[in-house]
Amino acid sequence: MEPxxxxxxxxxxxxxxxxxxxxxxxxxxxxxxAVHADPSDDARRASRAVDRAxxxxxxxxxxxxxxxxxxxxxxxxxxxAQKKVATSRGVVAAASVQAATxxxxxxxxxxxxxxxxxxxxxxxxxxxxxxxxxDDIAATSYMGGNFSAVNLLVGARGxxxxxxxxxxxxxxxxxxxxxxxxxxxxRYTARTAQDRAGLAKRTAxxxxxxxxxxxxxxxxxxxAARRARAxxxxxxxxxxxxxxxxxxxxxxxxAKYEQAKAEEARIQDxxxxxxxxxxxxxxxxxxxxxxxxxxxxxxxxxxxDPYYRVWxxxxxxxxxxxxxxxxxxxxxxxxxxASWNGGYGNYTCVNHGRKQGRSFTTCYGHQSRILVRxxxxxxxxxxxxxxxxxxxxxGFHLHFETRFGGxxxxxxxxxxxCLC
Numbered sequence: 001m002e003p004x005x006x007x008x009x010x011x012x013x014x015x016x017x018x019x020x021x022x023x024x025x026x027x028x029x030x031x032x033x034a035v036h037a038d039p040s041d042d043a044r045r046a047s048r049a050v051d052r053a054x055x056x057x058x059x060x061x062x063x064x065x066x067x068x069x070x071x072x073x074x075x076x077x078x079x080x081a082q083k084k085v086a087t088s089r090g091v092v093a094a095a096s097v098q099a100a101t102x103x104x105x106x107x108x109x110x111x112x113x114x115x116x117x118x119x120x121x122x123x124x125x126x127x128x129x130x131x132x133x134x135d136d137i138a139a140t141s142y143m144g145g146n147f148s149a150v151n152l153l154v155g156a157r158g159x160x161x162x163x164x165x166x167x168x169x170x171x172x173x174x175x176x177x178x179x180x181x182x183x184x185x186x187r188y189t190a191r192t193a194q195d196r197a198g199l200a201k202r203t204a205x206x207x208x209x210x211x212x213x214x215x216x217x218x219x220x221x222x223x224a225a226r227r228a229r230a231x232x233x234x235x236x237x238x239x240x241x242x243x244x245x246x247x248x249x250x251x252x253x254x255a256k257y258e259q260a261k262a263e264e265a266r267i268q269d270x271x272x273x274x275x276x277x278x279x280x281x282x283x284x285x286x287x288x289x290x291x292x293x294x295x296x297x298x299x300x301x302x303x304x305d306p307y308y309r310v311w312x313x314x315x316x317x318x319x320x321x322x323x324x325x326x327x328x329x330x331x332x333x334x335x336x337x338a339s340w341n342g343g344y345g346n347y348t349c350v351n352h353g354r355k356q357g358r359s360f361t362t363c364y365g366h367q368s369r370i371l372v373r374x375x376x377x378x379x380x381x382x383x384x385x386x387x388x389x390x391x392x393x394x395g396f397h398l399h400f401e402t403r404f405g406g407x408x409x410x411x412x413x414x415x416x417x418c419l420c
Contacts (some may be wrong), residue, residue, distance in 0.1 A: 059254055060272055060308075060392075068307055071242035072237045078184040081232045088225035092218065100366040113203070174376035246307050252306050256343075260392070263342045264315060267363075269407035270351065273334045275359035275405065283353040283360045288330035289380055289415045291364060292387060292398045294321030298412040315408035316365070316401035317415075323368060323396040329378045330400075331417075332360045337363070340375050344399065345391025346370050348384055358405040363400035366390050 060068075109401035162321035298318035304311055333352035352360045369387025378384055389396050402411045412419075 029141065036401070053302070057070065060253040060305075061249055063123070064246055064253045067242045067245040067249065070388070071239055071246065071307075074238040074242065078232070078239075081228065083236055084228040085225070085232055088228045091221040092225050093394050094221075096218050099211065099218045100212075101209050103214075105210070110208070202326050236405070242352055254310065256392075257308075257310055257312060260312070260343050263344070264313070264408075267337075267341070267349075268403075271339065271351075271359065271361055271403060271406035274351065278334075278351075280334075280351060280353045280359060283355040285331040285352060285380065287416060288362065288411075289328060290415060290419060291320050291328050291330045291362070291400050292319050292325055294319045294325065294387075294398070296320075297397060300408070300412065313408070316399050318397045318399055318409045319419075320395070320397040321387045323387060324388065325396075326383045327364055327367060327385040327387060327398055329380055329382045329384050332380045333362075333376055333378065334359065334382075335372045335376045335378060337394075338372055338376075341365075341391070343392035345393060346385070347391075348372060350378060356402065359403075361403045361406070363401040363403060365401070366393040366397060 152388060169396035216419065228378055284321055296317060297320045298314060300314060300317050301314050330352055331350070331352045333350040335348065336351045337347060339347065339348040344363075346369070347363065347365045348367065349361050349363040354360065366388055367385040368390065369386040372378055372384045372385075373385070387396055389400050394397075400411055401408050402414050403409065
């Protein structure tokens with residue numbers, strides 16, 4: 001029993017020390033308030049944020065786009081990381097309480113076992129004593145104790161002496177009977193105490209095992225809390241580095257924006273010049289045909305760049321599709337541009353005549369291949385190029401524009417409402 005007690009004392013000391021460390025660490029840990037977030041939601045949110053950043057920074061430098069990707073990814077991942085920190089702090093606190101409770105339970109179980117074990121030892125001592133007396137009775141009987149009693153009666157000198165001797169014999173037999181009853185009772189008490197001691201021992205061992213498990217859980221929770229806090233710190237450092245890199249690109253990005261504005265002005269001038277020279281009949285084609293089979297990833301409109309605090313016009317609608325996907329003419333008309341055009345990459349424009357008193361043109365950017373030539377007449381639905389990612393592009397898609405007198409307007413007003 002003594003080695004078990006020493007192991008128990010060592011276990012209790014280790015548990016107490018670890019709980020002290022855990023409670024101190026829990027008080028020192030700092031974390032933002034919990035934010036409800038799911039890892040899969042974070043991944044989707046990060047993907048959408050990166051897509052928005054890439055769309056906004058389409059005309060920026062590659063370094064600036066990489067910085068924006070890192071910034072948006074880290075920002076989107078922060079809510080979940082912050083929630084893990086807050087949650088892990090709660091888990092540490094709960095695990096510490098459970099470990100402390102389990103420790104008290106183990107202490108109580110061990111004390112109960114010690115009491116029952118002591119009672120069993122005392123009962124076993126009484127059994128040994130009673131067994132000694134029974135052994136004496138058995139030895140006496142074996143040595144002829146009954147014959148001695150007969151001889152004692154036979155040697156009586158009269159009736160009164162015989163009665164006295166008979167009383168003495170009865171008293172001896174009564175004492176022997178009491179000794180036997182005491183032995184039986186002591187043995188029953190000892191067996192009961194033995195059963196209780198066994199149960200108390202199992203209870204104490206189970207409690208100690210439970211305390212050990214709770215202690216291990218508390219240690220695991222503390223390790224998880226440290227990992228969660230390290231993840232938040234890493235994300236914060238990543239955001240800081242990305243912001244620093246983005247700021248270092250400010251001059252280069254602003255220069256690219258000015259270049260994109262100059263390109264837009266050249267396109268408008270070129271289309272107006274062609275219209276002035278060639279005129280054209282009225283457009284009668286109705287709603288445009290979808291130029292490519294894909295899905296919309298970016299709308300037409302003026303967008304604010306939060307990284308460099310610049311407003312810029314996104315002159316068309318972006319429609320994502322696999323590289324090499326056929327691009328169809330949205331309506332019949334004359335090819336008025338089919339060449340490389342800076343940030344638009346391989347760029348084609350088709351004039352469809354006059355609509356609402358102005359020249360109506362559709363344009364197709366970022367193509368991998370241009371399949372028509374300047375001045376060529378194309379019919380509605382004819383394949384005029386292939387989807388690519390040339391120029392200032394961050395992935396395979398068609399940049400589709402509708403222009404009136406060279407000025408871009410929202411393509412959604414002229415395409416099928418279902419974009420199908």
